[in-house]
Amino acid sequence: MHILFVCTGNICRSPTAERLVQAYSLRHLDDPSQLTASSAGTRAVYGSGVEPNAALVLQSLGGDPTGFVARQVQPEDVTDAHLVLAMTGKHRATVLGASPRALQRSFTLLEARSLLDLVPREELPPA
Numbered sequence: 001m002h003i004l005f006v007c008t009g010n011i012c013r014s015p016t017a018e019r020l021v022q023a024y025s026l027r028h029l030d031d032p033s034q035l036t037a038s039s040a041g042t043r044a045v046y047g048s049g050v051e052p053n054a055a056l057v058l059q060s061l062g063g064d065p066t067g068f069v070a071r072q073v074q075p076e077d078v079t080d081a082h083l084v085l086a087m088t089g090k091h092r093a094t095v096l097g098a099s100p101r102a103l104q105r106s107f108t109l110l111e112a113r114s115l116l117d118l119v120p121r122e123e124l125p126p127a
Contacts, residue, residue, distance in 0.1 A: 001034065001035055001036070001082045001083065002036045002037070002038070002080060002081050002082050002083075003021060003035075003036070003037045003081060003082070003083045003084075003085060004037070004038055004039065004040065004041075004073075004077055004078065004080075004081035004083070004084045004085070005017040005018050005021075005037065005038070005039040005085050005087075006039065006040055006041070006042060006084065006086045006087065006091045006092075006094075006095055007039070007041055007042070007075055007086075007087040007091060008041055008042055008043050008087075008090075008091065009041050009043060009044055009045040009048075009070065010040055010041030010044040010048075010071060010073075011041070011044075011045050011048050011049070011050060011051045011054065011070050012030040012040055012050070012051045012053075012054040013054075013087045014039035014040065014041065014083075014087065015039050015050050015058075015065070015068050015070070016050070016053070016057065016058045016061075017035045017037070017039065017056055017085070018038055018068075019037075019050075019058055019063035019064060019065060019068070020040035020058070020061060020062070020063045021035065021036075022036070022037055022063070022064075023061075023062050023063045023064065025037075026101065027062075031052075032111035037078065038081075040071050040072060040073035040074070040077050041070060041072060041073060041094070042071075042072075042073060042090075042091055042095075044070045044071050044072040044073070045070050046070055046071060046072060047069055047070060048070045049065065049068050049069065049070070050065035050068045050093065051060070059104040064115070071112075073094075073095065073098075075098050075099050078095055078098070078099035078102045078106075079099065079102075080108060081102075081105070082105065083105055083106075083107075084102055084105060084106035084107070085106075085107060085108070085109055085112055086106065086107070086108050086109070087108070088110060089108055091108075092106055092107070092108050105111075
């Protein structure tokens with residue numbers, strides 16, 4: 001499964017989420033390629049690294065900001081993702097404006113969290 005995270009500048013929220021998923025996959029999955037992540041911005045600070053304060057938070061949570069480069073979300077990013085998680089409704093609307101076919105696989109983080117509440121715990125994969 002590939003998850004695309006989307007925020008505005010692609011220097012704080014979405015790269016943090018991307019790198020935390022990558023760290024989780026490496027540490028907890030026998031085959032890390034089963035869960036991959038990328039991120040992009042709706043108004044990316046193109047070419048920038050992770051914002052320094054976000055990088056500190058990311059590192060404190062076990063992620064690695066090394067080598068990250070901010071980029072603008074492209075239609076093919078959305079097409080290639082199994083799941084698109086946007087930080088806000090505005091980010092999701094921007095994604096859907098460019099890629100309307102992603103409607104059933106794109107959510108805000110809060111929407112995704114609410115949907116998970118509907119799934120019985122015993123039906124969720126182990127964390």
